[in-house]
Amino acid sequence: MIGTALVGFGWWGQHIARRLKDHPEFDLRCVVEPMVSAHGDIAALGLTPVSSYDDAISDQIVKAVILTSPNDLHDIQIAQAVDAGKHVFCEKPLSLSATNARKSVESCRASGLVLGIGHERRFEPAILALRKLLDDGALGTIMHTEMAFSHDKLIGLTVDSWRTSKAFAPAAGMTQMGIHLTDLLIAFYGPVASLHAFTADRSLGWETGDVVTVQLQFKAGMTATLQAILHTPHFIRTHVFGSEMWVEIRNATHPDTPGGKSTMERYRSIEDTETEVFDWTDSVTANLEAFGAAIRGEAEYPYSDFELLHNIKVLNAIMQSAETGEAVHL
Missing domain, CATH: 3.30.360.10 (Dihydrodipicolinate Reductase; domain 2)
Known part of the structure; x- marks a missing residue:
């Protein structure tokens, strides 16, 4: 199983959490959500809430992060994940900037990390x-x-x-x-x-x-x-x-x-x-x-x-x- 951290527990983060909490290929180690008021809902799914993204990516069992965070956070969160050696699945859009998207793609490739994207309609x-x-x-x-x-x-x-x-x-x-x-x-x-x-x-x-x-x-x-x-x-x-x-x-x-x-x-x-x-x-x-x-x-x-x-x-x-x-x- 792949140790995974889910980042964000809004509408789509909740959907991903329900899909992966019992999935045989993913060990959903934690859900990062800065709004403490949502932690009870996360725990009700049998998952572990944390407030800090840094705590999630410093977990050595976590090998991948799934970003369902607000669009403007994707660039920096991808960069932090790459620095920590984590694979990244980013909900669309990859970025709001073509320049920053290129930085994310190139940094993942240079580090040998997989970069996934939330375009499931394919x-x-x-x-x-x-x-x-x-x-x-x-x-x-x-x-x-x-x-x-x-x-x-x-x-x-x-x-x-x-x-x-x-x-x-x-x-x-x-x-x-x-x-x-x-x-x-x-x-x-x-x-x-x-x-x-x-x-x-x-x-x-x-x-x-x-x-x-x-x-x-x-x-x-x-x-x-x-x-x-x-x-x-x-x-x-x-x-x-x-x-x-x-x-x-x-x-x-x-x-x-x-x-x-x-x-x-x-x-x-x-x-x-x-x-x-x-x-x-x-x-x-x-x-x-x-x-x-x-x-x-x-x-x-x-x-x-x-x-x-x-x-x-x-x-x-x-x-x-x-x-x-x-x-x-x-």
Whole structure:
């Protein structure tokens, strides 16, 4: 088992804690949470709360840290973990700065440490099936892709939460949901050439906004659009248009919600359509298991340095475009 420290016990930290507390591959040694008021909830899960990150990374049994802390803390916490010789799994975004993301990636590589990232959607069965179709060229020339990831899970946050702030969660839903979509698009199509982003505050009154939409063009030539809305019922959709076929995926539930199914439709003509239904799988845990396998040397972690870094470069471009109202050429 891999001695592990979980850092942060907010919404997503609680989800990770429940997934890993009895996992046979991870020994969850402690949960770092500076808010002492949350320690009782941590202990109720049978886990050990600690207030100090330094205490966690000084534990010699701890070999890896999982960061579910506020976005602005990722850079320094990764650096501290590397200095202590710990592998790092960082919840998205890796960083709010492309420059700092590069420092994190390079320091982990130089130290021989695995750097994982919380982009679990790559492990969804329907997405894996779509990736195979793309790799096989089944869709023909890729023309355009539409992606959406929206929900209302966070509408109960108070306006002083870090998730509502431009400084900590810029460009509305980009660091919450949209960055999962850019991760997939980069994995599918490679580098982005240019983009134009728009944000709005329609109902929540958050400084960062509650709607983001982005138009993208890739260096390979295809285009894409994405949307992430923070105040609407659950909606996750992926639609890829090729010259020979289009494929649409609809997800019935959020990755953290068991039971929902994903439906893939493949359409060549009215006489030639196929529908396939995929059961929900725990993609969050699958990603963490891939991180663990890489630590044990059993497999490469399936995210390239380019993908990790380019996604943050794209995030920075979206932040810039949303602020200036102008397109950004990468």
